[in-house]
Amino acid sequence: MKTGAFTFFLFLTVASVSACAADYPAPAEKNFVIKNFQFKSGERMPEVKLHYYTLGSPRKDANGTVTNAVLILHDAGESGRQFLTPAFAGVLFAPEQMLDATQYFIVLPDNIGHGQSSKPSDGLHMRFPHYDYDDMVELQYRLVTQGLGLNHLRLIIGTAMGGMHIWLWGEQHPDFAGALMPLASLPVEIGGRRRIMLRMIMDSIRTDPGWNNGEYKTQPRGLAGALNVLFIMESSALQLQKDAPTRDKADALIAEYISSHLKTTDANDMLYCFDASRNYNPDPYLEKIKVPMTAINTADDVFNPPELQLIEKSMKRIKDGKLFVLYMTAGTRGHGTHSMPAIWRGYLAELLERSGGPKRKVQAQLRYPAGPNLPGFRTE
Numbered sequence: 001m002k003t004g005a006f007t008f009f010l011f012l013t014v015a016s017v018s019a020c021a022a023d024y025p026a027p028a029e030k031n032f033v034i035k036n037f038q039f040k041s042g043e044r045m046p047e048v049k050l051h052y053y054t055l056g057s058p059r060k061d062a063n064g065t066v067t068n069a070v071l072i073l074h075d076a077g078e079s080g081r082q083f084l085t086p087a088f089a090g091v092l093f094a095p096e097q098m099l100d101a102t103q104y105f106i107v108l109p110d111n112i113g114h115g116q117s118s119k120p121s122d123g124l125h126m127r128f129p130h131y132d133y134d135d136m137v138e139l140q141y142r143l144v145t146q147g148l149g150l151n152h153l154r155l156i157i158g159t160a161m162g163g164m165h166i167w168l169w170g171e172q173h174p175d176f177a178g179a180l181m182p183l184a185s186l187p188v189e190i191g192g193r194r195r196i197m198l199r200m201i202m203d204s205i206r207t208d209p210g211w212n213n214g215e216y217k218t219q220p221r222g223l224a225g226a227l228n229v230l231f232i233m234e235s236s237a238l239q240l241q242k243d244a245p246t247r248d249k250a251d252a253l254i255a256e257y258i259s260s261h262l263k264t265t266d267a268n269d270m271l272y273c274f275d276a277s278r279n280y281n282p283d284p285y286l287e288k289i290k291v292p293m294t295a296i297n298t299a300d301d302v303f304n305p306p307e308l309q310l311i312e313k314s315m316k317r318i319k320d321g322k323l324f325v326l327y328m329t330a331g332t333r334g335h336g337t338h339s340m341p342a343i344w345r346g347y348l349a350e351l352l353e354r355s356g357g358p359k360r361k362v363q364a365q366l367r368y369p370a371g372p373n374l375p376g377f378r379t380e
Contacts, residue, residue, distance in 0.1 A: 024093040025101045027053040027084060027108070031116075032147030034139065043129035050143050051116035052109040053080045055093055055101040058150060069105045070155045071144060071177075073162025075338070076273050077265070079115025080108030082159075082339065091341045098345050098352070098360075104154070109143055111136050111161075113272050120268040126214030128272065133161075133280045137168045141176075153177040155352070159338035160184045160303070161273075163295075167282040170289035179355035180293040181348060183338035186304050187314045189281035194303060197233055198274050201226040205267045214268050223267045224258055231257055236300050236334030286317045293321040294351040296344050298337045300328035320354070 034048045059068045074082045083089055093101040110117040112131050120128035129135075144150045156177045158166040163185030170180050190198065205211055208222030231254065244250035295311060297304050304311070306325050315323045324347055326332060337343060349360045 024089045024095075025055050027055050029053055032143050034142055034146075037139070039129045039131055039135050041130050041132075045118065045129055047118075048112060048139065049116075049118045050109055050112065050139060050147070051080075052107060052143060052147075053084065054108070054148075055089075055106040056104050058105040058148075064151070066105070066150045066152045067154060068103060069107065069144075069148075069150050069153050070099055070157070071107045071109075071140070071153050073109070073140065073156065073158035073165050074111065074114070075159045076161040077114070077270065079110040081110075081115065083108055085339075088339055088341060091345065092348075098341070098348055099155075107144065107148065107150075109140060112139055113269060113276065119266075120214070120272050121266040125268050128268075130275065131272065132276050132278060133165060133168060134172075136276065137165050137172060140165070140169075141173060155179045155181065155355075157181045157348075158183065158185070160335065161277070163338065164277070164280060164282075167286075167289070168280075170291065170293065171282055171285045174288050174290045177291060179291055179351050180289070181296070181351055182293070183296045183344070184298070184301055184304060184335055185295070186297075186310050187282045187286060188310050189283065190277055192308075193305075194233075197229055198277070201229050201274055202271055204229065205271055211267060214271075216267065219262060219265070220267050223265060223270070224262060226267075226270060227258055227261050227265065228254075233302050234335045235302075236328075236332060236336070238300060238328060239333055283314065286314055287319075289318050289321070291320065292351060292355040293318055294347055294354075295321065295323045296326065296338070296347060297323070298326045298328065298332050298334070300332055301335045301337070303335045322351075 030052060032050045032052065034050065036044060036046055037048045038044050056068070058066050061067050072080075072083055074080055091097060092099045093104075093106060095102060099106060112135065113119045113128075118128075120126065122128075144153065153176060156166055156169055156179075158164070158181070160183070163182035164187075166180050166182040167185070167187040169177065204222040204225035205220060206222075208220040210216055210218075210220035211222060212220075240250070240253075244253045295315065297306060297311060299306050311323060315321045324344075326337065326343065331340075331343060333340060341348070353359050
């Protein structure tokens, strides 16, 4: 299921980063099956399948500790394949790049409810266990430890939903990773406009008689309404004005977006995916995060508007935490900037150095200034 507006716009930006997007190793694909998993709700599944991709090979030090494993967690409605693009993998995983796959062991899981992992659309529909973010993190941990046999992660990167998972990782497994990098996320309970927009997405599906309590034969019409809301949440006003400056172009753009996403999105999967954030709230336990963390947000992110100043308060409670809010520019893509490492890889280099890695001079092709306070628009 691909729900993000950013996915639709990505092809517009690939050309701008292709100069630094060399080839990277082909990923391996596997499944890990967890038996008799109990969810926080008390529901059980006899088998939970987690699909995942890996690049590279794990390495251990003299004490047997894995030193080069990197876990990268995807956005809501996406999958690990989200990162296997020239704009992401080409920038980070290629030879001599920041996370060179010949030097690192990179793990890209499909979360439960997503991609080729177990999900409602496999057949259970609304009888599928109602997983939440804690369940998703626990399944990620089991994949890493039991499925892959890793005893340490050098780094965890997460985008949007994956970024939210990172805050939970830092609290629930404080010694397991060497560094944390949440992108496009906030470590607080979801409320205000964001919760209202998520509720609008879910209600658009649930209130459609064609949804039929999840037992539909064709996707309900309410799914199109849900996608309309999601498009606004994940898009960039500046980029939309550039791409669709006239009425006809704007109408054609949204029509194509809805048409293409209706072919790949399942209503039940979408409901579960957004409902999973219902009890997310890492705020009370932020002091448990002990390892170096760098959080990246952007000024043009409708999901995480900087004017609320929420994450600034949270970062003060993290011993070794840094926050960078990137200015809105012609290169950013709103919420979707999280998947454009050409913009933020300079901050990744600093995090790796701060957490024990070698110093590297990085010339980020699309790296822009950041500010700790309210950022504005920059044209350079």
